[in-house]
Amino acid sequence: MEMSAEISKAIQDEVAKAVTASTYTMDPSARSIFAPENLDPVIKLLAPTSTPVRSALPRSTGFGQAASWRKLTSRLDPAAGGTGSSLGFADASTPSQTTQSYSFVSAEYKILGRDVEIGRKLIASNRGSNLEDVRAHQEMVKTFEVLLGEENMLLNGDSAANSLEFDGFAKSFTTNSGSAALLTASGVSRYSQTLFETGAELVSHLIANPRQCRALSDQLEGSGSIQRITVDRQGDAVAGVHLSKIVDGNTGNLITVINSRYSGGWGYLLTVQSPAGENWLEVEDLETLSIYDVPTANHSIQSRVFETTVLKTIGEVYQYKIGGLATS
Secondary structure (H helix, E strand, O other), X not given: OHHHHHHHHHHHHHHHHHEOOOOOXXXXXXXXXXXXXXXXXXXXXXXXXXXXXXXXXXXXXXXXXXXXXXXEOOOOOOOOOOOOOOOOOOOOOXXXXXXXXXXXXXXXXXXXXXXXXXXXXXXXXXXXXXXXXXXXHHHHHHHHHHHHHHHHHHHHOOOOOOOOOOOOHHHHOOOOEEEOOOOOHHXXXXXXXXXXXXXXXXXXXXXXXXXXXXXXXXXXXXXXXXOOEEEOOOOOEEEOOOOOEEEOOOOOOEEEEEEOOOOOOOEEEEOOEOOOOOEOEEEEXXXXXXXXXXXXXXXXXXXXXXXXXXXXXXXXXXXXXXXXXXXX
């Protein structure tokens, strides 16, 4: 019975993949009906350490041809750099009206993906053996390739240079910027001070290249604040340190340090959310990371791993970009 059910299901799947939407006739090479399989549950378990920036950003569901949002470009407080208006008002009167500065932003969803094509003979020769199924293995490899591509695009994407990319942090962050050769704990707090004075209360992530993360570790070790060697009762020593968080000298919050292979000479201080949980940065998915079969006339099986997504910089005034950082 189980074999009959499997055969029936396989036939139904093949029919669905072969029928065209326009004429509803069998035409495998031109069919347009497919059922993508959502890969997000698998990725959440396997990918966070490989794509720390992607994993740090909240994701929302999109619709339509493009994502659109109101980007906050002003402060919210009554100080001179904010609304510049007093909150006080007379009895039996009305409070003054103020407006915040927003810019309406629209960004087209971008499709990211890779194809997998495996000859049927190769698959058949490995099925049932002690080796992994070749197709499943290659699909996972290409899935990680797409994830790493998105990780890079989140930092370095430039729609002006490549119309198939969305704008990443380097292109999107324009209000607050500075420069340094090597990062220090005091310097990070100084950059964070700019965001704090703007109204950011929860600077949450620092993204920097490996050389800069090492510079931070070395600088903190020099001040005697990190014990680099521990010895257990058997006399075995463990040396070195991985700096995972650093204290924000303005608020006392812990800033998560992300060591990124893609950040290059740029570093980024992110305020991902407000203390109330409002997203200041997020990724909007029109189609979540998925996989589906692609028709082919070759004696092979072809799959496509893809997602349709875009980065939304909502609270741009709460982000900071640091340039000129050494990479070696």
